[in-house]
Amino acid sequence: MSSGGAVIDSDDEGEIFNGFGSAPMSRSTSQQRTSKRWSFHNNTRPNLMDMPSGAELKRRLSDITGADNVHEEMALSVLGGGQLYSTESGRLFHAGKIIISLAGLPGRGKTHLSVSLTRYLRWLGVKTHSFHLSNYRRASAEDDLTHDLFVPSPNTSKANEIRKKIVDDCLSDILNFFKNDKGQVAIYDAINALPEYRIDIHQRFQKLNIQVLFIESLVTDDSIVMKNMEEAARSSPDYSSWDYDKAYKDYSERIKTLTPYYKEMGDSIESNLSYIKFINFGERIELHNSNYGYLINKVVFYLMNSRIKVGSVFFARCYKNSVEYSEDPPLDAEGLQYSKNLASTLFKHLTSQGKTYIKELNELNEKHRPLEPQRTLSVDERHPAAGVDGVDENSLVVWTSVKQRTIQTTKFFAERNVKIRHRIQLSQKNPGVVSGLTDDEIEEKYPDEYKHYERDPYHYRFSRAESYHDLAIKIEPLILEMERMSGDILIIADDTILKVFYGYLMSCSCYDIPFLNFSTNEIIEIKFNAYSNSATRIPIVSND
Template identity: 65%
Template sequence: MGSGESDSYDLELVHGFGSSPIQRSPSASGRRTKRWSFHDSSKPNLVDLPSSSGVNQRRLSDLSGIDGVHKEIDSNHVSPAQLYSTESGRLFHAGKICISLAGLPGRGKTHLSVSLTRYLRWLGVKTHSFHLGDYRRASAEDDIDHDLFIPSSTDPKVHKFRRKIVKNCINDMLNFFQNDKGQVAIYDAVNALPEYRVDLYKKFKELNIQTIFIESLVTDNSIVLKNMKEAAKSSPDYNNWNYEEAYRDYSERIRILTPFYQEMGLTEEEKEISYVKFTNFGERIELHNSNYGYLINKVVFFLMNSRIKVGSVYFARCYNNSVEYADDPPLDEAGKKYAENLSRTIMDYIREQGKTHFDENEEASENVTQMKESSSSSLERVPAAGADGVDENSFVIWTSVKRRTIETTKHFARKGIKIRHRIQLSQKNPGKVGNMTQEEIAKNFPGEYEQLLGDPYHHRFSRGESYHDLAIKLEPLILEMERMSGDILIIADDTVLKVLYGYLMACSCYDIPSLHFPMNEIIEIKFNAYSNSSKTIPIKNYV
């Protein structure tokens, strides 16, 4: 730890949480857009240097991506659910942590690394995923094929290439810790042999970096087959490949590597290593040497709620978004037309994907339909957490407890679709300015209006809420969403949709208030192991 970092750390110990107030970047143009590089040799070599090295240079360059989960976090970044900031940029009671994945291909390691990165960043933990596959692709050599995946290969060229990409990846991790004030680095690699894992553990231990392994094991062949199909379709390894050829290639990679992989905990050298065995993506979790601190316990809790996603999340704005916060009117005639158009659009779209959510459910009886349409969350018995959406072919709808959102779902209710009313999905409370226009707010509260313009995410008016308040309130629903495998439709006020979209697409708090959800569109977010993607679905006029 350098002297400057040590001073910051001591300051945090003296002043406790919030020793440095959260501050918004003065301008969007000042935020960096660089991302971690995988091939530029100008970054200083920290792998072979002692922990006391004071090198301050680094190498960064652009990396393409769909959502923001792979972007480098700049020094002015404030996470949407971040409760406090410190001088060092780290939670002072958690230290530096390397989470290292282990497991054969097709076991969901990349999904784990990316989803963990997304969640920890959302909480304000400076986290970055380092995928060894990115370094392999960036340095690819035509005459090295599947031999690269054999851990004990005797080919000198393969051995040299493997050492090169591992060294580059770990070097970037060390630079992330030392020069970017990173707190959690997630190392996404097979780590097939005990000696690899022990060497990594010892290296980071010397540098006072806590290491925990998460070993993803799969005993259910159906999970492996699904992961193989997804990898053949969307892995960066198979861009522009024919699906059948990609599937065969990935299958061959697994076949070659499987005899060499050694499960963790079977050798004496690994006895002191902390690790989690994560079997069948949450079916069973075993903790070894579990003397963990706050942050690792948050990681383990997240793992308990994590599932591989095959469905999508759909966002639809509730009708009459301008209704006063305290008002709760029913749908008028235009609202009923909107509800039918929304329902038929999403049903037709999902049927086009080959799913049968709506065809398997028979029309409910008139009495049951009327009961569902008039029910609220206080009357409907909601199942225990984790019960909804477990099946991959499931479809669940979430609404707020407002009448106009509940009544919007009546066409789904007739199909027997599960509808849950969540009080956390209530719109952002505007407080004392609830019935005012922007012009009236600027005239009556010019000082507060300036604060709102300066930080629209964190500012709250008297007796009201901020977007940050919504983000904290929505965390239980975010974890529930992580437990679900199938499709979810969320009908809510656009203030709520902005925050949930911000989580799934790894937006910064600077961007969330400016997101726009038109009334005539549905937003679909599709999950992918490497990154999520969003798509707009126009709502058709059926009536």
């Protein structure tokens, strides 16, 4: 079936004729994972750039490893935590196939942007994958090519051949992703320095009925470029075994070599392209040819809330996590000691990382200067509007639920003038009629309901209860607020809430989230990174 020369896949036809959103979500299909992966060095990989659209092709995805799952292959049956519905094809029915092609000089946060967008879209249940051209370059390039490989017109035929090869390999993988993996959004992370490159990408994919959106990351603030260069020198896969000073110098030379060649988007020959100028990583956004559909508008909305993340998110399980949902007791003596240990442990950890705001507070204590604790806003009082916290990357904000025991756990943070925010969205999952029952008791009392729950513990809700999926929808405003913030955040809440937050930050499948384990004996730290987040455990030390 074709229209205007565009090729429509058979799975799209099936979705049209069989109905949208009718496929049930089941635990059994979610466990079917594809184990076969293509290697960058496998010369038998399919080349979609030169093959007819109807050819039978095998799967190949860019093979990237990381501390979280954001780079892992997203199986058709694996759903994002915030997904509203599913379809037979795995694609949202009110959005077509989209390629988001990035553009911008090195050091402008393109990789950070591609990874964070992938994380958010996967959370919404959109089958998304980032294709980093740098991965293909590292797999194909040789050491003696230096920076010649990065310029649009390399000086040597060898560099020119390798440059063409890695671009074709990457674009072939993207087309395989759409055709064989039923992908919906591919993110092409490359410099795309010249208008003719960008026009070629637009024409290639438009012929296949794939929407093309460019996001150009521009930076006019030198301090942002400097920070990005420092981060790349420390953590970029290009410099995994390099000395920091040598890596920083090499990356700086790469930028200087490429800068004269780069042409900013806006040339008259690009007038038909749809693109977003993302300036100073969210300081200003310009839209061009912005007749977008639902999914691209979600991308724009995310960009409006996106910043380069600095700092960490800390998770602490609230005291007496087993307290029934309807109860709201204050902290007892043991709970007060727990809150003291929690604050002491986190302050020591932050001090060991050289956090200056903790050092300043410690100096005040040593000089015996009286501190006036911030007055904790009550649940009934209006908190500051979103956006006032996390402006300074050298800061700490504590989020808690509105339960007494979580509010009172912040006592020793408030004494240090740390900002405390109570969020009603952080209230624990309502268990409904099974409140206070063990799994065995639930199975005995509600056998049929328990069978449904066992099949899908993430989405199933008992009578008068909430599901984990309900929590995911409830905390989405907090996820976006967190994305706007820099600095450190501590979230003190019930483990049901922590599981969902962790699932977002580490790109967990919704089928894994209910089985995450949080202990009151430790703090979990999620560190942001341009390439992948990482999670570490911090034992809570007694402070008698």
